[in-house]
Amino acid sequence: MKKYIVLGLLAVLGYYLMSIFLLVDFGLPHFAHGVKDVYLSSSKNILKVSNAVTAIVVNFRGFDTLGEVTVLFLSATAMSGILYKKRHDIGERSILFPASSIIRSGAKMLFPSITLLGIYVFIHGHLSPGGGFQGGTIIATGFLLMLLTYQNYSVSHNRLVWVESVAGMLFVIIGLAGYFMKGSFLENVLPVGELNDLFSGGVIGIIYVLVGFKVAAELIGIIYTILHEKG
Amino acid sequence: MEKYLDILEIAIYGSAVALILIGLYGALTKKSLIKIVLGLSIMDSGIHLMMIALGYLKGGTAPIFSKGFENSADQMVDPIPQALVLTAIVIGFGVTAVALSLVIRLYRHHDTLRIDEIKNLKW
Amino acid sequence: MIFLITVLLILLLMVGAAIYAIVQKDLLFAVIASGVISLILSILFLILQAPDVALTEAAIGVALTTIIFIITIRNTVRYEDERNKKKKQKNVKKLAK
């Protein structure tokens, strides 16, 4: 019975959603003058950042990114609080499958290259597609591979805490530096350089590298917490 | 050419709405807690697809100014939905992780994942 | 034309995977189907000229979300209708004796 009510409601919702979105033309500009044009032109001319998405994420709407990093931090904190046990010993790591020697040696070879790829992606975040979130998640997948393959591979919890705390604090401190030197939070305080140069965009590149470290540490922490949970 | 775009419009919007509806259906009717969380993440995927599709520009390029590939700003797709989706994906992952840890904790207490057997509170 | 057909096929596959993920009783298969959704989604983002989002979706949606779902399933139960794993195991042991 409940199923049919839900199906009926969903049919109504789907009808209205479709009828709204079909009014919005696909592949054509929808509005006359939005903030989009300002973002694109000042990303190229003022900030000298090639990747406009990076410019938006780190500078124009950098406050969102700070909030988003905080959301990840909070969810890592909340998770370890939710799964907290009074006993101090953590459970054995759950093994998904016993790894064969091919996987073991393959993982060992892949891990450095995955980490290198991740670092490349977040260092070049302002030049090419990618950036802090992407690079951070790629590094986290590398660690995930190691954690799944080797049962006795472990990441020092204190080191993770250090990385995420220092990266997060530096993010806020760079923001505050903008506030005290230029008068608004997260404003660029360094010279912007030339378009398509590695050292372009002022603080944008630095902030994205910090975001990368923080996201990687956060995600590894989340995986580590849930992996050491024994049902 | 116009027709081509029309078909693509209906197909992409339609599948995004379909993902949203399928996810909602799963989250509302299924009994297993993991299925509910799965439904939520499918719904999020649908919304992300919708947002990117709304920012698409026909014949536009990715919003990246690269050397040797000079293109003007009005030939680029809208970068704002992309930035928003970037944020939304990461937030969605955080929510999913918290939800799954709550699922594990509920399993620890009740030894079951069926929502109709975990009813100490009124639903 | 070929491009259009490919996109349509991909979309169809994605919606099919979504339906499969909801209908399937075996949660492990359902989760892997949702990983397939994310994979196709990241291809679609690439087609829609959003490479940044495609990278994020590929790393988060395909790898991390899927793996934490799988770990959760490993720690709890695998089948949707499975009522009580521990009790069942106890009963099996009793029968074996």
Next chain:
Amino acid sequence: MVGSPVLFVAIPLLAAFLIPLMGMIWKEFVRIIPGLVLAYMLVLSVSLIIYIQSHGTIVEVISGWGPPVGINLVFSPFSGALTTLMTFLGLLVWLYSHKFKRNVDYEPAKKYFILLMLMVTGSVGMVLTGDLFNMFVFIEIVSISGYGLTSFFVRRDSAEAAFKFLLMGAFASSFLLIGIMIIYTQLGTLNMAEIAQRMPQMDYHMKVFSLIFILVAIGVEAETFPLNGWAPDVYTQAPGPISAAMSGIVVKAAVYANIRIIYTMYDLQGAYEYLLIIGLITFIVAETAALKQERLKRMLAYSSIGQMGLAMIAFGIGTKEGVYAALFLMFSHAIIKSLLFFSGSYLVYNKTSKYIKHVNGMGKYLPITAFLFTLGAFAIIGLPPFMGFWSKLALLSAAADSNLVILVAVILVVSIVEAVYYLRVVNRIFFFKKRANTKPEKPTINAMIAMLSLAAIVLVIGFYPDLVTGLIERAADDLMDKGRYIGEILSKN
């Protein structure tokens, strides 16, 4: 310039990232730093409120781009008053839970205080921000810390309540994204002032649908009627101070967002009537549901929902007097309900089930706590010498001015219901015999200070309501003047 609104977000985040490191040095830092940060936020907001009396609204630009392009924070009389209220309550919640029972453990204490501090920060951010998507991010911060704090006690059914909350919150955030996206595709901006300015260009259907999506999303946090299923469970299962923080801080922020969107962003005709009707339904349903509750915190939860319904009714009247009454109601409800949650959770301290019958005879064993609970109960019913009386009076006179006689009658009748269930509890406290298996627990000294300062506010404002009415009137003026809000923000370019 004494400070800037951006510090409300920057300093707590800095502290939150710092706490795990400082905790390695000395464990007590984990409890002290959040208190210092909350105290700093309170001082900052008080000094900014004094500053804007003479200099007008502060519009803070972030990352150096003027309002339609970058994100901006608005410290207006309205948002400033709410910020002060919320940081004050946050400080008291911290004080109350400083020596909390289970917080002797280091790890849970760390998590508890980080989550508490960021919940307050997120609420303040929700109130201050002038950007729609930024509001979404802050809502997520608030909700995730809410999930974590709700499931804090391992031994109760808290995980279930938290899961319920999470389910509602996840739907809400998805719907909010859809609503934001509809607005963005039509108007090409995410800044609230610019959206308000361009709103007449938008197609009518789009306007209605985006408003519905956004209201459903924010209604979950604001406890409007069909979406408040999570609230009673969460308030019952969460630790006592967190219930107070939820009803005093988070819900206030969500109501602010709701009102800002309806009053400033949209220019729809039927929106005020919507508020009036939804508020009335919420009020009646919640107050009657509270009457038959058996658990104390559940009863308080329903009462809290009902009071928010009352505030919505007042906003729905739509005149300046109505807005004034609504703000006064929100203010007095935040103070009084926190007092009730604080003292109530000591009255039923040693029982996980928290039945009302456990308060029997506590008046003899915990005289001060019982007295404070009674004070709160009288104040929230609206008995004359207390603070709740003035807010209810303002609401009734606003309704009477707008010729809504039926509304006045309904509010009065439902207030009698409210009086019945509160007086029932008070009766049990003082005139029943203590049950054999309940153990009274003396409040700690910090908790006592927190409760006494709240009670002092209730009494002082009960006798001298003029202390706050000026502030609230300015806030109401600020909310009603839509053109000035848009002008102040967009002229900052």
